[in-house]
Amino acid sequence: RPLLLACESYAGHYVPQLAARLAGRARGGRGDGDTELDLRGFIIGNPSTDKTTDRIGAGDFLWSHGFISDEALAEVHDACSKSSEDGSQGACLDAFERVNREIGPVNIYDLYVDVCVPPAARAEAVAFMRAASRTPVLDASVRVADVGAGASLSAMFATHSGRRAGSGGVSIPRGTRGWAHESKSRGGWAEWLGLGGSVGEDGPAYDPCVDDEVETYLNLPEVQRALHANQTVKLPWRWTDCSDEVQYEFNDVWNDMRPFYADFAAAGDLRVYVFSGDIDGMVPLVGTRRWVGGLGLHVKRPWRAWYSEGNPQVAGYYVEYDGLLYATVRGAGHMVPYTQPERMLHLFKAFLAGEPPSP
Numbered sequence: 001r002p003l004l005l006a007c008e009s010y011a012g013h014y015v016p017q018l019a020a021r022l023a024g025r026a027r028g029g030r031g032d033g034d035t036e037l038d039l040r041g042f043i044i045g046n047p048s049t050d051k052t053t054d055r056i057g058a059g060d061f062l063w064s065h066g067f068i069s070d071e072a073l074a075e076v077h078d079a080c081s082k083s084s085e086d087g088s089q090g091a092c093l094d095a096f097e098r099v100n101r102e103i104g105p106v107n108i109y110d111l112y113v114d115v116c117v118p119p120a121a122r123a124e125a126v127a128f129m130r131a132a133s134r135t136p137v138l139d140a141s142v143r144v145a146d147v148g149a150g151a152s153l154s155a156m157f158a159t160h161s162g163r164r165a166g167s168g169g170v171s172i173p174r175g176t177r178g179w180a181h182e183s184k185s186r187g188g189w190a191e192w193l194g195l196g197g198s199v200g201e202d203g204p205a206y207d208p209c210v211d212d213e214v215e216t217y218l219n220l221p222e223v224q225r226a227l228h229a230n231q232t233v234k235l236p237w238r239w240t241d242c243s244d245e246v247q248y249e250f251n252d253v254w255n256d257m258r259p260f261y262a263d264f265a266a267a268g269d270l271r272v273y274v275f276s277g278d279i280d281g282m283v284p285l286v287g288t289r290r291w292v293g294g295l296g297l298h299v300k301r302p303w304r305a306w307y308s309e310g311n312p313q314v315a316g317y318y319v320e321y322d323g324l325l326y327a328t329v330r331g332a333g334h335m336v337p338y339t340q341p342e343r344m345l346h347l348f349k350a351f352l353a354g355e356p357p358s359p
Contacts, residue, residue, distance in 0.1 A: 001038060002038050002040045003022075003037050003038055003039045003040060004039075004040055004041055004042065004043070004271070004351070004352065005018070005019065005039070005041075005042035005043070006042065006043050006044075006348070006351075007042065007043075007044050007045075007047075008044060008045035008046055008047070008334075008335070008336070009045070009046055009047065009048060009282070009283065009334065010048050010248070011044060011047065012044055012046075012047025012048040012049045012257060012283075013048060013049075013252065013253075013255065013257055015042055015044060016042075016044075016257050016260035016261065016264075017257075017260065019039060019041075019042050019260075019264070019270065020260055020263065020264075022037055022039040023039055023264075023267070023269070023270060039270065040270065040271055041270045041271025041272055041273070041351075041354075042270070042271075042272060042273075043271075043272075043273040043274075043275070043347075043348065043351045044273070044274055044275075045274075045275045045276065045277065045336050046275075046276055046277055046280050046282065046283040046288070046334050046336070047257075047274060047283065047288065048253075048283055049256075049257045049258060049261075049287075049288065049291055050256045050257065050258055050287075050291055051089075051253060051254045052080055052081070052083060052092070053258075053287045053290055053291045053294075054283055054287040054288075055076065055080045055092060055096065055287070056076060056077060056080050056081070056287065057284055057285075057286035057287020057288070057289075057290055058076075058099075058281065058282075058283070058284050058286070058287060059072070059073050059076030059077065059080070059095075059099065060073070060286050061281065061284035061285070061286040061287075062099065062103060062281060062284075064286075065111065067102070067103045067106070067111070067281075068099055068102045068103060069102060072095070072098050072099055072102050075095045075098060076092075076095045076096070076099065078095075079091035079092045079094065079095040080092040080095060089254060103281075106281070107208065107333075108281040108282050108334075109280060109281070109282050109333050109334035109335065110206070110277075110279060110280065110281075110333025110334065110335075110339055111279050111280075111281045111333070112279055113206045113208055113333070113339075114208050115208055116208045116209040116211075116212055117208075206339065210338075211241055214241070215238070215239065215240055215241065218239050219238050219239055224239075258291050258294070258295065261274075261292075261295060261324060262295055264323060264324070265295065265297050265321065265322060265323030265324050266323070267323075268322070268323050270323075271351065271354055272323060272324045272325070273324075273325045273326075273327065273347075273351045274288065274292060274324065274325070274326045274327075275316075275326070275327040275328065275329060275336065275347060276288050276289075276326075276327075276328050276329070277328075277329050277331075277332030277333045277334055277335075277336045277339060277340070278316070278328045278329065278330055278331070278332060279331065279332065279333055280332070280333050280334040281334075282334045283334065285328055288326070289326070292321075292324065292326045295321070295324070297321035297322050297323060297324060298321060298322045299319060299320070299321055300320045300321060300322055301318075301319065301320035301356060302319060303317060303318070303319045304317065304318065304319075304358070305317055305358070306318050306327065306346075306347075306356070306357035306358035307357075307358055308342050308343050308345075308346035309346055311342070313330075314330055315329065315330055315340075315343040315346065315347075315357070316328040316329045316330045316332075316343060316347075316357070317330075318356060318357055318358070320356050325356060327347060327357060329343050329344060329347065330343070331343075332344070
């Protein structure tokens with residue numbers, strides 16, 4: 001049966017290597033050309049590919065979206081370019097420590113959605129909004145996001161114990177379980193705050209606490225028993241989607257995967273689709289576009305917009321080369337199928353059919 005692979009993020013390292021092995025074109029090792037698996041291609045989103053290109057691209061992306069200073073960007077370019085030349089990564093990592101400090105507690109995986117707010121901050125927001133609704137000088141449509149400028153809320157973010165590493169160590173505050181934004185159709189901020197009335201109806205459909213909610217669920221003893229997970233050897237830590245107990249091998253992280261794509265394109269026998277959510281700050285589209293364009297492949301279909309079925313809104317953009325198709329998904333973060341499911345489904349169907357997302 002034909003085999004197609006689908007993956008994202010750090011799979012940008014191990015899936016191209018797996019594909020090369022299955023196709024009998026392993027770099028520096030034995031190929032499995034005689035395998036019974038009939039590999040036809042792979043699709044990969046926001047892939048970690050070449051750390052230097054990805055990191056400089058991340059700096060440019062964050063600067064162009066107003067998240068970091070001119071000085072921080074200059075430091076990223078200088079340090080990460082030198083890291084590429086001499087093989088040492090310390091200066092580049094130091095530059096991203098400054099980036100991390102400047103961007104603050106944002107969701108690096110989806111830059112324009114809110115982070116999961118701790119319950120104490122929610123209580124403060126409720127009090128603030130109620131006061132605003134009784135004060136003529138203040139607009140009652142003020143958003144919870146406005147409270148974030150307050151020193152006490154900033155302090156909560158700084159001291160909140162649950163944090164997740166983002167790009168180069170970016171810390172993202174993690175709230176307690178069970179809280180979620182409501183969508184526009186279900187009352188927005190007013191319903192979430194429990195105020196009633198019209199305080200503002202544009203709360204996002206995206207649930208910034210979904211990771212916390214899933215983590216809580218998967219740590220329930222009855223759920224783990226049903227999954228036959230953590231039953232033989234009881235681990236001394238909780239399950240989490242980003243665990244500090246598991247570390248990537250440092251040298252592997254910095255390996256350059258671009259030569260694999262050049263090999264695939266030259267052979268021309270695999271279907272290779274690369275895509276980027278265009279508001280992902282972890283592996284932004286800027287770096288990905290650079291290394292894809294840098295392969296020097298012949299352009300079959302130049303850059304153009306694409307649309308999902310029956311929807312007149314632009315879903316993203318794509319360019320098709322000989323041996324590779326690159327697409328962006330508009331309004332999507334790092335986890336594209338979660339943040340833009342309709343658009344991702346359309347792109348995935350196009351991949352299965354071996355066609356571009358739009359003519």
